[in-house]
Amino acid sequence: MEVLRTPDSAFNNIPEFEYPVAYTTVTTDDGTAMRIAHVDAGSASAANTVLCMHGEPTWSFLYRKMIPVLTSAGHRVVAPDLVGFGRSDKPAHTSDYTYERHVDWMSQWLVANDLRNLTLVCQDWGSLIGLRLVTAFPDRFDRVVLGNGGLPTGDPEPNAAFMAWRDFSQNTPIFETSKIVQGGCASQPLAPEVLAAYDAPYPDESYKAGARIFPTLVPASLDYPSSKENLAAWEVLKQWTKPFHCVFSDSDPITKNGEWAFRKQIPGCETSAHTTIVGAGHFLQEDRGPELAAFVNSVIGTH
Numbered sequence: 001m002e003v004l005r006t007p008d009s010a011f012n013n014i015p016e017f018e019y020p021v022a023y024t025t026v027t028t029d030d031g032t033a034m035r036i037a038h039v040d041a042g043s044a045s046a047a048n049t050v051l052c053m054h055g056e057p058t059w060s061f062l063y064r065k066m067i068p069v070l071t072s073a074g075h076r077v078v079a080p081d082l083v084g085f086g087r088s089d090k091p092a093h094t095s096d097y098t099y100e101r102h103v104d105w106m107s108q109w110l111v112a113n114d115l116r117n118l119t120l121v122c123q124d125w126g127s128l129i130g131l132r133l134v135t136a137f138p139d140r141f142d143r144v145v146l147g148n149g150g151l152p153t154g155d156p157e158p159n160a161a162f163m164a165w166r167d168f169s170q171n172t173p174i175f176e177t178s179k180i181v182q183g184g185c186a187s188q189p190l191a192p193e194v195l196a197a198y199d200a201p202y203p204d205e206s207y208k209a210g211a212r213i214f215p216t217l218v219p220a221s222l223d224y225p226s227s228k229e230n231l232a233a234w235e236v237l238k239q240w241t242k243p244f245h246c247v248f249s250d251s252d253p254i255t256k257n258g259e260w261a262f263r264k265q266i267p268g269c270e271t272s273a274h275t276t277i278v279g280a281g282h283f284l285q286e287d288r289g290p291e292l293a294a295f296v297n298s299v300i301g302t303h
Contacts, residue, residue, distance in 0.1 A: 001032040002092040004207055010200045011087065015193045017064045021087055026108040028091075029101070036109045037087035038080035042071035048142070048300050049117055052079040055124020055149070057177045057211040058283065059086025061197050065289025066121075066296075073297040075119075080109060082125065084210020086201050094213040099226035102217075103132045110137060119300055121145045121292075123285065125214055128152070132229070135236035143243035145296050146262060147277070147284050148255045151234065154219040154227045161253040166215040175208050177201075184282035186251045237266050244268035245299050247292060249280035273299055 019039035026034055039060055050070050052063040060079035067077045081088040083105050084097065091097060106129050118141045122130035127149025134141045152158065158166070169175070178195035182188070202208050219227040237244075244266050246259035263269045275295055280287035 001028050001030055001096055003032060003034055004090045004092050005035070006087065006090070006201050006203060006207060010203060013193070014061060014197045014200060015191075017061050017197070019067070024109050024112050026105050026112070028105075034083060034089040034091075034105070036080060036083060036089070036105065038078055038109075038113075039067075040076070040078050041067050042076040043074070044076060046074055046076035047117065048074075048119055049076040049078055049115060050119045050121055050296060050300075051115060051130070052077060053120065053122040053126030053130040054079070054082065054085070055126045055128075056214045057085070057175070057180055057208075058124075058198065059201055061086070062283065062285045063121075063289070066285060066293035069290050069293035070296060073300075075297070075300065078113075078115060080106070081201075082106070082129065082210070084214075090201075090207050090210060092206065092209060094209045097210050097213045097217065099128070099217045099219075100229065102129050103136075103229075106133060107136060110140070116140050117142055119143050119145060119296065121147070121296055123147045123149050124282070125149075128218070131237070132233055134240075135233040138236065138240070141242070143245065143272075143299065144268075145245045145247055145299065146259070147247040147292065148249055148252050148258075148282055150255065150258050150261065151230055151237070152219050153230045153234065154221040154224045158218060158220055159254070159256075161256075162215075162218070163220075165254065166218070169212060169215040174205065175212055177208070177211065181283060181286070184252075185286050186249075186279055186281040187287045190286070234265070237262075239267070241267045243272045243299060245272045245295075246274045247277060247284075247295055249277045249282070249284040249287070251280060252282040252284075254282060
């Protein structure tokens with residue numbers, strides 16, 4: 001497997017994100033070694049660790065507004081970059097990326113770092129992968145905070161907004177990362193240095209194979225790859241009695257009303273707090289990061 005690595009110099013001027021970077025080596029199914037990057041903030045001896053998982057086409061930088069709020073409450077925060085994103089290595093070909101490979105790579109990363117007592121905060125693809133980690137390693141997780149995400153099986157099929165996004169991702173000649181993030185925010189406009197930070201992982205189009213292919217990996221029907229695995233994960237979630245909180249925004253057409261699939265089927269949702277983040281688009285961490293972090297602090301404090 002051919003793997004690209006964004007030069008460190010690309011990240012020299014990232015605003016408000018001066019955290020040490022750690023790297024974990026995982027192995028692909030053909031034996032290729034790959035590095036997964038993560039930032040680790042707060043005390044390593046904290047009672048609670050908040051695992052912040054980003055989606056597409058962002059990276060851990062998305063959580064920069066939340067990390068200080070969470071660490072100030074005494075929590076440790078670990079925010080990885082998915083393979084193909086941020087400072088993590090990037091397989092060069094779209095055919096190298098599958099949903100199950102991503103689950104495997106992040107499972108290796110989770111176990112290698114022996115993370116426990118976790119509160120998962122996840123959005124977009126961070127939930128598609130993160131919720132699979134929860135169901136594979138339930139003893140490592142104390143609670144889930146899901147925002148603008150899901151665990152699709154292909155039934156029901158994705159909505160029109162998602163299908164339009166999928167078509168765009170495959171047909172646009174240039175995948176303009178920062179403009180995509182800008183378009184998914186209700187706060188307009190993002191500062192130039194923030195836009196530059198979202199572009200930083202991708203020196204040119206060759207680094208964007210993962211970002212480009214991700215929308216096509218979402219199960220769109222029951223015979224889609226990973227539909228069966230996600231159905232099995234749902235069976236685990238239907239027995240989940242630990243806290244499970246839904247925090248969706250009011251202005252995201254792709255995940256609108258997506259929380260109800262969870263609130264109706266997961267026992268842990270029945271006794272957990274839920275809220276709607278007002279004035280936020282798809283990237284609610286960017287639009288209302290401190291508010292989302294304050295909610296996370298509140299639910300950790302009540303359990």
